[in-house]
Amino acid sequence: MEYNDERRNKIGIAVIISLLFFIFHTHNNTNEYTNGIYIPTLRQKLDQPTFSHIRRAYNGLIKVRNNDVSLFAPYLDKINNNWHVGGSTMIRNNGFIQLTRSGETNRAGSLLSNGVGDNKINNFETVYDFKLQDSHGDGMAFVMTSENGFIWKDLTSSYALRQYLINTNGILPNDITMMGFPKNLPGLAIILRTNTMSQIPECDIFLNLDPSQHSYDFESSGRDSSSIKLNQYSIHLNKNLLNGQRTRLRVIYLESISFLKIDISYTQGQTWEELYINLNLSWELPKNQRSGERYIGISSLAKHNSQSVSLFSIWTNEFHWSNNRDETMEITNDEFKKDALNFIQSEYGVVIKSGSSGDTTNQPKTQTSWIRSFGWIWLKIIGIIIILVIIYLMSIYLRVIKKHIHKLKKKRLRRMHKKNYKDNMLLPI
Numbered sequence: 001m002e003y004n005d006e007r008r009n010k011i012g013i014a015v016i017i018s019l020l021f022f023i024f025h026t027h028n029n030t031n032e033y034t035n036g037i038y039i040p041t042l043r044q045k046l047d048q049p050t051f052s053h054i055r056r057a058y059n060g061l062i063k064v065r066n067n068d069v070s071l072f073a074p075y076l077d078k079i080n081n082n083w084h085v086g087g088s089t090m091i092r093n094n095g096f097i098q099l100t101r102s103g104e105t106n107r108a109g110s111l112l113s114n115g116v117g118d119n120k121i122n123n124f125e126t127v128y129d130f131k132l133q134d135s136h137g138d139g140m141a142f143v144m145t146s147e148n149g150f151i152w153k154d155l156t157s158s159y160a161l162r163q164y165l166i167n168t169n170g171i172l173p174n175d176i177t178m179m180g181f182p183k184n185l186p187g188l189a190i191i192l193r194t195n196t197m198s199q200i201p202e203c204d205i206f207l208n209l210d211p212s213q214h215s216y217d218f219e220s221s222g223r224d225s226s227s228i229k230l231n232q233y234s235i236h237l238n239k240n241l242l243n244g245q246r247t248r249l250r251v252i253y254l255e256s257i258s259f260l261k262i263d264i265s266y267t268q269g270q271t272w273e274e275l276y277i278n279l280n281l282s283w284e285l286p287k288n289q290r291s292g293e294r295y296i297g298i299s300s301l302a303k304h305n306s307q308s309v310s311l312f313s314i315w316t317n318e319f320h321w322s323n324n325r326d327e328t329m330e331i332t333n334d335e336f337k338k339d340a341l342n343f344i345q346s347e348y349g350v351v352i353k354s355g356s357s358g359d360t361t362n363q364p365k366t367q368t369s370w371i372r373s374f375g376w377i378w379l380k381i382i383g384i385i386i387i388l389v390i391i392y393l394m395s396i397y398l399r400v401i402k403k404h405i406h407k408l409k410k411k412r413l414r415r416m417h418k419k420n421y422k423d424n425m426l427l428p429i
Contacts, residue, residue, distance in 0.1 A: 061343040062322040066124070068117025069296050069316040071097075082117060084151045086110040086299075087180060097311040099180070099300035102134040108180040110299035111311070112148050119293035122255040123319040123330060123340065126296055127269070129312040132194065133244040137307025138218075139194045139201075141179035142249055143297040145187030146286035147171055170212045177218035180299025184208055184215035186286040187294070190249065190262060193221060193234075194242060194307060201237040205230040205262065205276055207283060228283070230260075235275050238266050246312070252348065253285060254319065256330055257340045260285075261348060279352050319343060 071078050074093045079085060089109035090098045099109030113119060128142055150173035155161045164173060175182040179191060189206045196202050206227040208214040217224040241247050248269050252261040258281040263272040287294055296316060300309035321336065330336045344350045 060322055060339045061319050063125070063317045063347075064320055066118055066121065066316045066318050069113050069119060069121060069126070069314075071111070071311075071314040073313075079111075082114055084112045084114045084148060086112070086151045087176070096131075099140075099298070099309040099311060100137060100302040100307055102306050102308040104306050105302055105304060107306075108176040108299065108301045109309070110151065110180045110297060111314075112143075112145075112151050112297035113295045114148060114152070115288075115291065115293050115295065119291070119295060121294050121316065121318055123253070125250065125252045125317045125319070127251075127313075127315045128249045128298055129246070129314075130249070130298070131244060131246045131310045131312070132242055133308040133310070134306065136305035137194060137300070137302035137309075138305075139179050139301060140192040140309060141181050141297075141299045141301075142190040142192070142251065143181055143185065143187055143295075143299070144251065144253070144285055145181075145185050145295050145297060146288045146293070147186055148295045148297075149173075150182055150185075168211060172211075176299075176301060178216040178299075179301040181297065183218065184211040186211055186214075188251070188253075188260075188285050189216065189227070190251070191216065191222060192237070195305065196221075199242075200239050201241050203231075203235040203237055203264075203275060207285075209283060209286060230278065231276055237264065240266065252344075254340050254344065255284060256332075257337050257344075257352075258282075258284075259340070259344060261344075261350065277350065279350070 068082055071083060073095070075091050075097060076093045079091065085091070087109040088100055088104070088107040089111060090101070092098070097111065099111070100107045126144070130140075132140075147168055149164065149168070150171055153160070153164060153173070155164055155173050161173070165171070170184065171186070172182045172184055175184075177183045178185060178189060181189070186208045189208065191204045191206060193202045193204070204222050206216055206222070206225060206229055208216075208227050214227045215225065216222060216227055222229070238245070245266055246268065248265040250261075250263040250265070250272065252263075253259065258279075260276070260278045260281045261274070262276040263274050265272045285294065296314060298311060298314070300307065319340070321330065321339070341352055344352075
């Protein structure tokens with residue numbers, strides 16, 4: 001009797017566990033979007049191998065890796081195919097790329113995407129992973145520009161130089177005073193200055209639209225620049241950045257909604273600090289007039305004092321519709337703009353209130369999306385374990401109660417038998 005009850009309980013628990021597993025399994029496989037994370041099902045993974053480049057989606061938008069504007073170890077093949085190298089840059093194929101080195105002055109090193117492949121980036125995110133050491137030099141520049149001819153064209157003859165100046169509206173190809181790039185290079189330039197009076201690194205954000213009018217002024221540390229300065233005051237960075245702390249800089253730009261955000265991470269991307277945000281940028285980041293391309297670059301300048309600058313990777317992700325619609329529609333399409341607004345809210349914690357230009361609620365993100373996604377998975381696992389433990393404890397409790405009731409019944413029967421026996425003994429013969 002007890003053996004059968006125990007067996008029945010075990011079968012019941014097994015059925016409940018199987019049922020719970022089936023519910024969670026079918027829930028995960030039938031939903032492409034779980035907690036804002038795009039999860040292709042097994043069928044989709046088999047049918048669409050291109051999903052290996054797709055990271056996640058929010059409200060119809062997906063984040064897609066652009067390997068043509070990304071750089072990671074081993075470097076040589078990528079650099080030969082997709083990048084221009086300038087100045088004193090040295091490459092260790094499986095290690096890192098060194099733009100400038102300790103003990104060397106009057107040096108500048110730079111890297112700039114060459115336009116091979118897909119460089120037509122309109123809504124995108126670029127993350128630089130780098131490290132500064134022995135940093136007494138001048139600083140670094142992170143650029144998104146419409147021009148890269150200055151780094152690869154042969155401009156040694158006066159005629160070639162003159163033609164280049166005419167064609168580019170005056171870009172100075174031999175100038176390196178914007179931390180290794182020409183001071184009037186069109187585009188966005190994030191200037192990181194390391195040689196400051198306070199010994200604390202500072203950051204300023206400039207925009208050059210017209211090379212004939214806009215330029216960065218090195219001698220005044222940018223104060224007398226004719227460039228459009230996007231930040232009002234210089235942004236102070238963590239002092240440990242100068243002491244070999246590996247750092248990431250993230251630039252997020254969505255042309256479709258005039259959105260620009262710049263963040264920094266001293267924790268390898270686990271947490272991010274916002275340096276600058278503009279929810280309604282008045283100017284469009286310049287594109288190459290002929291090709292419509294934008295080029296990603298990084299540079300370092302060590303003029304009077306040396307500094308060691310190492311680059312580990314550059315990652316560029318584009319934001320596109322998940323259903324592979326025409327990319328050209330993404331700039332002006334109202335539906336895409338709505339999806340983009342939802343995307344930046346979900347991905348970066350930035351809310352743009354409807355009906356207002358620039359009115360925002362900024363919800364700072366202290367965790368990256370992969371941490372959130374793993375956290376969600378662990379919460380599910382813990383929830384399942386708790387449910388199973390509760391079911392198990394309930395089954396034990398029920399078995400104990402059942403045994404207790406069974407014992408009480410036995411005792412009661414024994415008492416009744418004893419009483420009946422005594423009564424029978426007392427009856428007269």
